[in-house]
Amino acid sequence: MNTILKIIKYELRDVIRSKWILIYFAFLFLITEGMFQFSGSSSKVLLSMINIVLILIPIITISYGIIYMYSSREFTEMLLAQPIKRKTLYTGLYSGLALPLSLAYLGGVGIPFIIHGVDESGQFTVLLILLMSGVALSFVFTSLAVLISLSSDDKVKGLGIGIFVWLFMAVVYDGALLFGSYLLSEYPLEKPMLGMTMLNPIDLARVLLMLKFDMSALMGYTGAVFKKFFGSPYGMLLSSGMLMLWIIVPYLIGKRIFVRKDF
Amino acid sequence: MKSEYKILILAFLLATITLLQTSLSARDIIVDKNGNVNSIKKGLRLCQIGDRLIVKKGYYKERDIEINKSVQIIGEDFPVVDAQFKSGLFHIRADGVRIEGLVIKNSAMSFVSEYAGIKIDSAKNCIIKGNKILYNYFGIYIAFGADCIIDSNTIVGRTSKSETTSGNGVHLWYSKNITIINNKISKQRDGIYLEFSENSTIENNISEDNLRYGLHFMFSHRCVYKRNIFRRNVGGVAVMYTKFIHMYNNKFENNWGPASYGLLLKDINDSEIKFNLFHENSTGIYLENSMRVKLEKNNFIDNGWALKIRSNSMDNDFTDNNFIDNTFDVSTGSKHNFNTFRKNYWSKYSGYDLNHDGYGDVPYKPVGLFSAIVENNSPAMILLRSLFIQILEVAEKVVPAITPVKLEDVQPLMRRVK
Amino acid sequence: MIRIEGLNKSFGKLHVLKNINLEIEKGKITAIIGPNGSGKTTLIKIILGLMKPDSGKIFVDNKDISKEVEYKNHIGSMPQIARFPENLRVVELINMLNDLRAGKNGVDKELFDSYNLNNELNKMMRTLSGGTRQRVNAALAFMFQPDILILDEPTAGLDPISSSKLKDKILKEQKKEKTVIITSHIMSDIEELAENLIFILEGKIIYNGTVKGLIEDKGKINLERTIASLMESNGK
Numbered sequence: 001m002n003t004i005l006k007i008i009k010y011e012l013r014d015v016i017r018s019k020w021i022l023i024y025f026a027f028l029f030l031i032t033e034g035m036f037q038f039s040g041s042s043s044k045v046l047l048s049m050i051n052i053v054l055i056l057i058p059i060i061t062i063s064y065g066i067i068y069m070y071s072s073r074e075f076t077e078m079l080l081a082q083p084i085k086r087k088t089l090y091t092g093l094y095s096g097l098a099l100p101l102s103l104a105y106l107g108g109v110g111i112p113f114i115i116h117g118v119d120e121s122g123q124f125t126v127l128l129i130l131l132m133s134g135v136a137l138s139f140v141f142t143s144l145a146v147l148i149s150l151s152s153d154d155k156v157k158g159l160g161i162g163i164f165v166w167l168f169m170a171v172v173y174d175g176a177l178l179f180g181s182y183l184l185s186e187y188p189l190e191k192p193m194l195g196m197t198m199l200n201p202i203d204l205a206r207v208l209l210m211l212k213f214d215m216s217a218l219m220g221y222t223g224a225v226f227k228k229f230f231g232s233p234y235g236m237l238l239s240s241g242m243l244m245l246w247i248i249v250p251y252l253i254g255k256r257i258f259v260r261k262d263f
Numbered sequence: 264m265k266s267e268y269k270i271l272i273l274a275f276l277l278a279t280i281t282l283l284q285t286s287l288s289a290r291d292i293i294v295d296k297n298g299n300v301n302s303i304k305k306g307l308r309l310c311q312i313g314d315r316l317i318v319k320k321g322y323y324k325e326r327d328i329e330i331n332k333s334v335q336i337i338g339e340d341f342p343v344v345d346a347q348f349k350s351g352l353f354h355i356r357a358d359g360v361r362i363e364g365l366v367i368k369n370s371a372m373s374f375v376s377e378y379a380g381i382k383i384d385s386a387k388n389c390i391i392k393g394n395k396i397l398y399n400y401f402g403i404y405i406a407f408g409a410d411c412i413i414d415s416n417t418i419v420g421r422t423s424k425s426e427t428t429s430g431n432g433v434h435l436w437y438s439k440n441i442t443i444i445n446n447k448i449s450k451q452r453d454g455i456y457l458e459f460s461e462n463s464t465i466e467n468n469i470s471e472d473n474l475r476y477g478l479h480f481m482f483s484h485r486c487v488y489k490r491n492i493f494r495r496n497v498g499g500v501a502v503m504y505t506k507f508i509h510m511y512n513n514k515f516e517n518n519w520g521p522a523s524y525g526l527l528l529k530d531i532n533d534s535e536i537k538f539n540l541f542h543e544n545s546t547g548i549y550l551e552n553s554m555r556v557k558l559e560k561n562n563f564i565d566n567g568w569a570l571k572i573r574s575n576s577m578d579n580d581f582t583d584n585n586f587i588d589n590t591f592d593v594s595t596g597s598k599h600n601f602n603t604f605r606k607n608y609w610s611k612y613s614g615y616d617l618n619h620d621g622y623g624d625v626p627y628k629p630v631g632l633f634s635a636i637v638e639n640n641s642p643a644m645i646l647l648r649s650l651f652i653q654i655l656e657v658a659e660k661v662v663p664a665i666t667p668v669k670l671e672d673v674q675p676l677m678r679r680v681k
Numbered sequence: 682m683i684r685i686e687g688l689n690k691s692f693g694k695l696h697v698l699k700n701i702n703l704e705i706e707k708g709k710i711t712a713i714i715g716p717n718g719s720g721k722t723t724l725i726k727i728i729l730g731l732m733k734p735d736s737g738k739i740f741v742d743n744k745d746i747s748k749e750v751e752y753k754n755h756i757g758s759m760p761q762i763a764r765f766p767e768n769l770r771v772v773e774l775i776n777m778l779n780d781l782r783a784g785k786n787g788v789d790k791e792l793f794d795s796y797n798l799n800n801e802l803n804k805m806m807r808t809l810s811g812g813t814r815q816r817v818n819a820a821l822a823f824m825f826q827p828d829i830l831i832l833d834e835p836t837a838g839l840d841p842i843s844s845s846k847l848k849d850k851i852l853k854e855q856k857k858e859k860t861v862i863i864t865s866h867i868m869s870d871i872e873e874l875a876e877n878l879i880f881i882l883e884g885k886i887i888y889n890g891t892v893k894g895l896i897e898d899k900g901k902i903n904l905e906r907t908i909a910s911l912m913e914s915n916g917k
Contacts, residue, residue, distance in 0.1 A: 217567025220545030
């Protein structure tokens with residue numbers, strides 16, 4: 001544990017010195033603060049933040065994560081020659097990447113909310129869900145970035161795969177779902193649609209946010225499966241659980257690769 | 264001229280004296296469990312027109328209490344009258360009856376009779392005030408009544424799960440000039456139900472958690488609904504086949520469900536709906552075959568759909584309303600639009616106001632592509648807010664293919680209407 | 682002492698190390714030589730734990746290195762190409778390594794001082810010149826007083842003065858009974874420093890013995906010519 005903290009400490013110094021993380025923080029801060037200035041109402045800001053969480057966090061996290069992993073190869077190799085277990089080193093490297101990304105997000109978005117507050121206390125839980133799903137997505141896409149960069153030694157190829165993965169999860173996947181739902185519209189599609197949604201981390205975060213923003217519309221839906229899913233804690237629990245799996249499974253696969261990898 | 268005056272004054276004096284005499288001669292008859300008159304029915308037999316029946320605190324197992332003369336029944340400390348689910352309770356057949364301060368409970372369920380806590384049959388000028396009308400099949404049932412006041416009653420139905428085994432809280436049938444005010448109604452079939460009942464005022468009531476509609480009326484023209492709260496009703500509020508309704512300052516809240524509407528308008532014409540709040544309903548207002556309805560200065564906040572308008576609804580006018588944070592603002596289910604939207608505030612509007620006249624320079628199109636998609640492919644709902652859907656929405660805004668081109672607010676407000 | 686038993690390593694179809702068995706003597710300087718791609722660096726990286734063998738075992742002081750990492754406390758290494766975390770200052774790098782290693786022996790700054798690196802302490806690694814980087818690289822290998830030194834092409838990229846200082850340091854450490862493994866293309870360096878020699882060709886050990894013994898055996902005037910003839914006789 002002690003060693004992990006040391007690794008995180010030095011990596012954090014490296015990450016912050018590289019300034020990208022500060023630019024990311026400033027970018028999020030300016031967007032959020034700007035939205036407060038222009039729209040003036042916290043409810044509108046919260047609504048716009050859905051896109052920050054669902055679109056920006058995944059693409060920025062995965063591309064920054066991959067680029068960082070390749071450029072910190074020296075750091076990794078230097079540490080590998082030290083008396084540090086590979087598992088420990090992996091945990092340290094992962095945390096040293098996921099934590100600053102999450103903190104930049106929490107700070108960039110959270111500070112404007114601390115400055116301006118929320119209009120009504122009910123929005124506080126909405127903000128909380130937004131922050132939590134943003135952090136969860138930061139961790140998911142850090143896991144994926146680490147996994148991708150360890151799977152390929154070619155930086156350009158790795159980055160390409162990362163952007164493709166993002167594009168697939170953010171756009172193509174949902175497009176295919178919609179297309180499929182039209183093709184198979186004679187069949188009962190509720191369960192398969194819901195099932196497919198549970199397999200995509202961006203969709204999972206989206207479902208969590210829908211539960212907060214669109215409950216009224218969701219309850220207007222006729223299907224019993226949706227109703228059970230969205231109308232009970234079941235939906236929230238399953239989505240959060242699946243999102244956790246999306247963090248843990250790529251993390252563990254990455255760890256397996258890292259422990260066996262030649263540097 | 265002068266003699267006519269005298270006659271008028273004389274008539275007035277005579278009337279005053281008669282009134283004075285009746286009130287002077289009016290007696291109080293005490294009903295007390297431990298007294299000589301130990302039942303309401305016994306008391307009523309002793310009553311003459313104009314008498315007051317004072318019911319002391321106690322538990323009265325009575326039912327089918329017929330009131331054939333103009334009397335007042337006043338409860339002290341809420342005596343309980345219990346029909347033990349055998350039949351109905353009070354049955355008023357005379358004008359000018361007043362029932363106040365009673366707990367009236369447990370009328371029987373029946374498929375052939377409208378067993379009610381209080382049934383008013385072809386009577387006028389009755390006042391039902393401050394009663395607790397509990398666990399009855401029907402709460403208050405008025406047939407062919409007129410000029411009655413239902414005031415400050417608490418009406419709670421049985422926690423029955425089925426619409427058929429539960430009656431309505433306040434039920435009006437062929438009645439007119441009825442005032443329903445300050446009541447709290449819950450767990451009935453319909454909270455307030457009017458059929459063929461006109462010129463009535465429904466004001467300041469709370470109707471919630473009913474099995475069907477919080478308010479339901481058909482063929483009941485020229486009624487006014489003000490400052491009522493309708494919430495968490497399984498079906499919301501449904502109003503049908505009626506003209507000249509005025510709905511002001513009501514709240515329609517938390518009516519969630521696929522067939523649940525804040526307000527369902529079916530065949531409603533020439534009416535006004537103003538200053539109402541529609542908050543967190545699956546559908547704020549559903550308009551079907553309704554015409555010339557003026558909707559002004561209403562707030563639609565956090566609804567699934569603020570408005571669902573069938574294409575057979577025409578010439579309805581939406582002005583100065585606030586549409587805030589609804590998942591969908593308007594859905595039409597068709598490419599056509601025959602209604603007018605102007606000067607509304609839409610929280611989703613992202614246009615600009617370069618000339619600072621308070622109106623956005625670009626029209627707002629409240630019907631999105633996705634609401635049209637969900638219309639005929641409902642499982643697609645799960646894709647709400649997906650980036651893919653947002654890309655489609657932008658494409659549709661640029662080249663409209665599915666959404667109604669003419670449905671737009673050409674003067675969208677930049678700030679919400681206060 | 683380092684003992685290697687039945688070591689095999691392939692990269693895809695390329696069989697880089699073929700059943701390597703050898704012992705590296707404690708307290709001596711052993712040179713590993715061989716042409717480019719012969720497997721020298723791979724062997725060193727496996728000893729350092731940067732690469733994992735396909736099969737075979739390595740024991741450092743009779744401890745199997747696949748089971749633990751503690752042995753790295755006793756190893757100081759100088760990689761062929763110095764790759765450092767670029768956003769750290771020199772002083773931070775030293776502190777970090779000191780922090781991560783259980784440095785019981787204290788810090789040896791002799792080489793560091795003789796390279797005048799104290800002036801560079803507060804510079805970021807990315808701002809250092811190639812020569813300075815290599816000097817830092819060399820100084821770091823000795824910094825934590827390891828029992829085993831593994832130096833991959835140590836004199837490459839160093840100016841003659843720095844190179845001489847390094848060689849003096851290596852010999853000085855050897856006198857303190859430290860085990861030194863060194864790879865180099867510069868045969869004169871090896872002749873000057875090493876006692877033992879391991880010659881690897883295409884993943885196999887061709888020679889394992891003393892430097893002197895090999896030269897005498899082949900009857901050549903120096904190591905360079907000896908190795909050249911050895912390679913020729915092996916069809917290269």
